[in-house]
Amino acid sequence: MTHNDIYPTSMATEIERKFLVKHDGWRSLGRGTPYRQGYLVNQKGLAVRVRIAGEQGYMTVKGATVGVSRLEYEYPIPLSDAREMLDNLCEPPILEKIRYPIVIGSLLWEIDEFLGENQGLIVAEVEVTDENQAIDLPDWIGEEVSYDPRYYNANLVKFPYSKWSEI
């Protein structure tokens, strides 16, 4: 789901594949939009996220996976409300990243370049409709991390990339 989905929507199956990137070959392919996001709730089975994407606020509720789909609801909200909630109601720290949407063939890649406590981490995501769908991987795509929970945005808030080396 991108920040262009401005209408309230509940989503059926959402399969996202996530990769690290090997080099900066993607940088010339898209323009970035700054994102700030935090969580009012961030627990197993339920997340309520507040996001600012560019100049638009969003509130998103994500539920547990039920069958093959995850309940997800996203609503546009006023920028000023989103700012107030991020500053006053969300658990710190606030996740900051620049998102670069890049269309290659029929696929929309979203490159997230993280800032703040997650600086140094760059992740590429693509949404597919079928887990076994073949994907043409651009040459800047590296290791797949789809199933590594450390890379979930909700977890990058709790345990940011800069602290991974401390284990």
Next chain:
Amino acid sequence: MTHNDIYPTSMATEIERKFLVKHDGWRSLGRGTPYRQGYLVNQKGLAVRVRIAGEQGYMTVKGATVGVSRLEYEYPIPLSDAREMLDNLCEPPILEKIRYPIVIGSLLWEIDEFLGENQGLIVAEVEVTDENQAIDLPDWIGEEVSYDPRYYNANLVKFPYSKWSEI
């Protein structure tokens, strides 16, 4: 805040006075709308409420009191989304009540007749701008319970009226 406030809004000072009712004299004065509401989060300092008022869904975020005001944000959402969230994501039980808006003079009274596990409880609320504002109390108004936390809707979910006698 009533279900007629359909625009996203953050509120400044909200002072609500709450009373029990002595008799049914209010019943002929207004028509009721069924409400169902539940909480995605319901903790000290933060509540995220999902409400259906008549045929309209709402999502409301309420923060802690900061100074004299409480951060509050309410957004209309599709009825089907609200139903799904109440059925799948909110902590049971779901609070059910019939709300009767009644205008007397310049004041809007809201009578909440609770159902389900809170059946038997009827509460009248009025919003004022100043704690010391004089109010003409209708003759069906009984004991004031503004400062009794048992009557907070958020608490009526956790500890419903029907169980109060068990203490």
